[in-house]
Amino acid sequence: MEKExxxxxxxxxxxxxxxxxxxxxxxxxIPAHELQGxxxxxxxxxxxxxxxxxxxxxxxxxxxxxxxxxxxxxxxEFPVMSLGETLIKPTAMLYRNLVSMDVEESIRxxxxxxxxxxxxxxxxxxxxxxxxCSVNIPTIVVSGGPMLTGKYRGHDIGTSDVWxxxxxxxxGKMTDEELFTAEACMLRSRGHCAVMGTASTxxxxxxxxxxxxxxxxxxxxADSRRKVLAHLSGSRIVDMVRENLVLSDxxxxxxxxxxxxVNAAIGGSTNFVIHLLAIAARIGxxxxxxxxNNVQNIPLLANLQPSGKYFMEDFYYxxxxxxxxxxxxxxxxxxxxxxxxxxxxxxYAKAECFNRxxxxxxxxxxxxxxxxxVVKGNxxxxxxxxxxxxxxxxxxxxTGRAVVFENIEDYKAKIDDPNLDVDESCVLVLxxxxxxxxxxxxxxxxxxxxxxxxxxxxxxxxxxxxxxxSGTGFGTVVLHVSPEAAVGGTLAxxxxxxxxxxxxxxGLLHLxxxxxxxxxxxxxxxLPPNLTNRGYTWLYQTHVEQAHLGADMDFLKGASGSExxxxxx
Ligand code: FES
Numbered sequence: 001m002e003k004e005x006x007x008x009x010x011x012x013x014x015x016x017x018x019x020x021x022x023x024x025x026x027x028x029x030i031p032a033h034e035l036q037g038x039x040x041x042x043x044x045x046x047x048x049x050x051x052x053x054x055x056x057x058x059x060x061x062x063x064x065x066x067x068x069x070x071x072x073x074x075x076x077e078f079p080v081m082s083l084g085e086t087l088i089k090p091t092a093m094l095y096r097n098l099v100s101m102d103v104e105e106s107i108r109x110x111x112x113x114x115x116x117x118x119x120x121x122x123x124x125x126x127x128x129x130x131x132x133c134s135v136n137i138p139t140i141v142v143s144g145g146p147m148l149t150g151k152y153r154g155h156d157i158g159t160s161d162v163w164x165x166x167x168x169x170x171x172g173k174m175t176d177e178e179l180f181t182a183e184a185c186m187l188r189s190r191g192h193c194a195v196m197g198t199a200s201t202x203x204x205x206x207x208x209x210x211x212x213x214x215x216x217x218x219x220x221x222a223d224s225r226r227k228v229l230a231h232l233s234g235s236r237i238v239d240m241v242r243e244n245l246v247l248s249d250x251x252x253x254x255x256x257x258x259x260x261x262v263n264a265a266i267g268g269s270t271n272f273v274i275h276l277l278a279i280a281a282r283i284g285x286x287x288x289x290x291x292x293n294n295v296q297n298i299p300l301l302a303n304l305q306p307s308g309k310y311f312m313e314d315f316y317y318x319x320x321x322x323x324x325x326x327x328x329x330x331x332x333x334x335x336x337x338x339x340x341x342x343x344x345x346x347x348y349a350k351a352e353c354f355n356r357x358x359x360x361x362x363x364x365x366x367x368x369x370x371x372x373x374v375v376k377g378n379x380x381x382x383x384x385x386x387x388x389x390x391x392x393x394x395x396x397x398x399t400g401r402a403v404v405f406e407n408i409e410d411y412k413a414k415i416d417d418p419n420l421d422v423d424e425s426c427v428l429v430l431x432x433x434x435x436x437x438x439x440x441x442x443x444x445x446x447x448x449x450x451x452x453x454x455x456x457x458x459x460x461x462x463x464x465x466x467x468x469x470s471g472t473g474f475g476t477v478v479l480h481v482s483p484e485a486a487v488g489g490t491l492a493x494x495x496x497x498x499x500x501x502x503x504x505x506x507g508l509l510h511l512x513x514x515x516x517x518x519x520x521x522x523x524x525x526x527l528p529p530n531l532t533n534r535g536y537t538w539l540y541q542t543h544v545e546q547a548h549l550g551a552d553m554d555f556l557k558g559a560s561g562s563e564x565x566x567x568x569x
Contacts, residue, residue, distance in 0.1 A: 003244050006137065006562060007040040010111035021111070034074045039241040041068045041234070042112035043077040044103060044132075046124040051084035053121035053192035053199060054144055056221060063227040064116050064142060067234025073114075073241070075234070080106055080131075083123040085199075092123045093468065094440025096130075096275075097544070097553050098536055099123070100282075103131025108562055113137065114241040116233060120144030120192045120221075122471070125202035126275035129211070130552070133282035134559040136247050138240035140339045141211045142233045143203040145221035146312035147191035152182050159193040159472040160306040161186065163446070170416075171454045191221025194311045196304040198471030201268035205276065207321050207347075208262035210250045210338030214347035218316035236339060245341055251283045254333035258344065260291060261331055264298035264371035265324060267307030267389045269471025270479050273372055274441075278550030281557045289374045289383040289548050293507065296373075299365030300389050301327055303358050306474040307389035308366050310358050318358035322351035327362055369393075375478060377510040378518065379490050379500065382482035382548040384464070384509055390474035392460040396504040398476070399512075400427040400462060404496050407432040408444060416451040424458045427500045431491055432528070433467030434484025435544040435551045439531060441466075441480075446473040462502055464509070466491055466547070478502065478509060480547035486528055487546070493521035 005012075010021040022035050043064050047057035061077050068075040080102045083092040107115055117132060119125035119141060132139045150157040165182055168174035174182075192199035203217040213233055219226045256276065263272050273292055280287035301324055303309050315321075325332065326348040334345035353359045360366045367389050374383045388396065403426045405411035411430055414420050422428075428447050435441045445467040449458055463477045466484035483489030490511055494500070499512040511518070530541045543553040 005037065005039060005113045005241070007111040007113050008037070011035040039073040039113045039238050040111055041073045041075050041237050041241070042107060042110065042115040043075055043118060044106070044115055044128060045077055045079055045118045046082040046120065046128065047079070047118070048082035048084065050087055051082040051121050051124065053085070054082060054118070054124060056190040057118050057120070057144060060118060060142065060144060060227065060230050063230035064118070064234035067231040068238055071235040071238035073238035076112070078106060078110070080128070083121060083127065085122045090438065091440040091442035093442065094537070094540060096123045096127045097540065097556060099127035100130035100556065103128050104134045107132060107135045107137065108560070108564060114237045115139050116237050117141045118144065119202070119206070120199060122198040122202065122271065125199070125206060126279060129206065129279050130282050133247055133251065133279060134556070135562050136559055137562050138237060138245055139211070139247050140233050140237045140240065141206040141216070142230050143206065143212065143216050145191050145219050145223070145226045146200055147187055147194045148189040148220055148222055149194055149311040149313045150186035150188055152185040156311060157182070157186050158195040158305055158311050159186070159197055160195050160474065163473060167449065167454060170448070170451060189220070189222040193472060194313060195306060195472050196267055196269070196302065196312070198269040198271040200312050201263065201266070201272050201471050202275065204262060204266050204268060204321055205259050205272060208259045208325065209255050210336055210344050212339065214322050215320050218312050218320040220313050220316060240339060243341055245339070248283055250337055250339065251279070251285060252336060253285050255336045256280055256285055256287050257291070258332050258336060261295050261298055261328060262321070262325060264295040265301040265328055267300050267302055267304060267370060270372055270385050270387050270469055271471055273385050274468070274480065274547055274551055278552040281550055281552060282559060284558060292372050292385070293374045295371050298331065298370055299362065300367040300370035301360045301362070301365055303360065303366045306472055314355070314358050318355035319351055319353045322348040323353040324359050326351045327359070373504050373507065375502065375504065375507050375509040377508045379494070379509045379511045380481045381490070382546060384478050384481040386476070386478050386504060388504060391476040395460060395462050395476040397502070398427070398462050399499060399501045400425045402427050402429050402494050402496060402498045402500050404429045404494055405431065408438070411447060415448055418452055420450055420452070422450050422453065424453055424461060426461065428461055428463045429491070429494050429500070430463070430465035430467065431485035431494070433465055434481070434486055435547060436541050437466065437484050437486030437528070439537060439541045439544065441468050441547065441551060443468045443470040443473070445469040445479040446475050446477045464500065482546040482548040484546065488522060488525055488527060490518060492525050493518065
């Protein structure tokens, strides 16, 4: 027997209450039959002209609506706070948890039987999935799709070139005019960043978790098949409501393990770690940092920037994520259930690869080194992360003298100072850019190479911080150091001239000081106060957890379900 629709607690009521619930909806020109027992499907839309990557979402929502109507449902589109990665200050990550609260409460408080999450730019995907997990009604994700590949002076370009152009400009190899021209050539269509940055990583994450229809990750935003996928997703969510297929049926421990395996093979962003941990904690799956170290045998299969050569458009034409997952079938949990209600293997069983240079095989991978390595030691007791495929092999084992920046302002003031006491063997250390310390853990961990070294041709150095790095970034960069400096982690007491050892193969990050010296310095450390004593930023700084736990707020972990506790009408 079908479960009674949640929306009937509103639209199925008699008397004054039912009158109020229905009558105000009818001012939108909705005929009575639409509210008489059809599954009501929310379309949670992160459209915003301030989130350029999601600016096409009103059109995409129309395609979702066509699918919902076709399957006999009734669509209701609603907005939530949208996070435009490039514009929001101080950093979009500060607001990821706020959006998750917005999403959670918007779904629970309204007459919604199922929900379609329209996600694109980096934080819009994890925040929406986190919020939906805490309600746990039938949910399907539709990503906005990547942009078409950028073109500059006969070359393919994408967001990773921002870092290359910036270094070329700083070292005088690129003029102001050339930089200005490149700015108009990179982002030439709707959609999110076209490399395997965080947005594409998140799109692959939701597909590998089973939260989307197949091919969601890579269809370009400008391709008509993106609208077809949105239409089909709209139809499917109606059936998911009828089947009562909820998020916790899909997001099992094995589904998370699949996502970790796939992330290794695609060369996904380090941000994947922090977002996946937060999602797992919302849905109640036990996941920790060590789980990300369990895929060291998975090679890099996707030849995508920043770890490789190509762009998301190429990935789609080569067969997309289904073709890549087919290569991994021997190591994936092939029976986990997806939004289709069927095993995930059905998504890739018939997939074909049309370009072996783009999607490699396990036998002849793009790079035998992939994944995200967790390094621990007295400098990161709870762990820190590094992406080997985007790092320099020569620096994977390195011991060097610390050059310390106490905070982002200190870094900006000193990095291009010709008197900075630094050479290429040094280790750059940036403090106070963690979840509490900044607050919001910005993407500043891939610090620029000091100008005087850049001019000598140095392109990479070991860099360590409690911050994050853009998924489009690269280099030998140790990120997410936990505990962070602002809560008194060992990072807080590192001084210029201290010796730091990084040994990626041994999973080690070590500050070469005695335990006594570390303890002595910690005694003298004074915890910094919160940046502000009011509003959301205060709430965040007071309650945010450390990076190794997903940087969610302590009171948001877990779920409250879909039940509304009080009924005022
Ligand atoms: Fe939106 Fe890169 S800025 S995905």
